Amino acid sequence: MKKFVFICMMSTILFACKSASSTATSTEGTEISKKLDRPTQVAIKGNWILTNVSYAGSDYIKVNSFDLADSKCFIGSTWNFISNNNKGTMTLNASSCTAFTSPIVWSINNQGLFVLKIVDPGTKSKNVRSGYLLKVAGLTDNSFQLIDNINVGGQTKDVTYQFQRAN
Structure with missing residues (x-):
């Protein structure tokens, strides 16, 4: 009986210390709400054009964005965000780069992080276990930024993706 009471007390303490928000752990161990x-x-829903990618040292270093293409290939890409089901599409269409279109699954958690999953053709979105966490910044009716962190020579640098609402 003493062991049972002890186990109940420890369980209560353990669960009482748990964070109030639900979290999920991606395959890389990053916790996201x-x-x-x-x-x-809702503010981001609709059609957008990625108009600029900027980061310190852009003249000297090449960034492979989202493990797909050089970051400069994303300039001019079109993005569609559907807020009621958290799906959409992205299309890379820069003339000097390989064309690419893919469905995406996205959301913005209550910590201001944009969660992006790129869905391969023939794969169900619920089976995509890895993705990208970016910070949402500068949101207005007609523009916003997504900011990614990259490691350059042991230092963290920001890569800023600037979006403009498509007409």
């Missing part, structure tokens, strides 16, 4: 920032998601 399952609670969503619905107002920000």
Whole structure:
């Protein structure tokens, strides 16, 4: 009986210390909140054009964005965000780069992180276990930024993706 009471007390302490927000762990071990920032998601819904990619040292270093292509290939790409089902598409169409179109799954958690999963053809989005976490910044009716962190020579640098609403 004493062991049972002890186990109950330890369980209560363990669960009482757990964070109030639900979290999910990706395959890379990064914790992300399952609670969503619905107002920000609604503000981002629609069609967007990625107009600029900027980062310190862009003249000297090449960034492979989202493990797909050189970051400069994303300039001019079109993105569609559907907020009611957190799906959409991205299309790379720069003339000097390989064309690419893919469905995406996205959300914005309550910590302001944009969660992006690129879905391979023939794969169900629920089976995609890896993705990207980016910070949402500068959100207005007609523009916003996604900011990624990269490691350059042991230092963390920001890569900023600038979006403009498509007409």
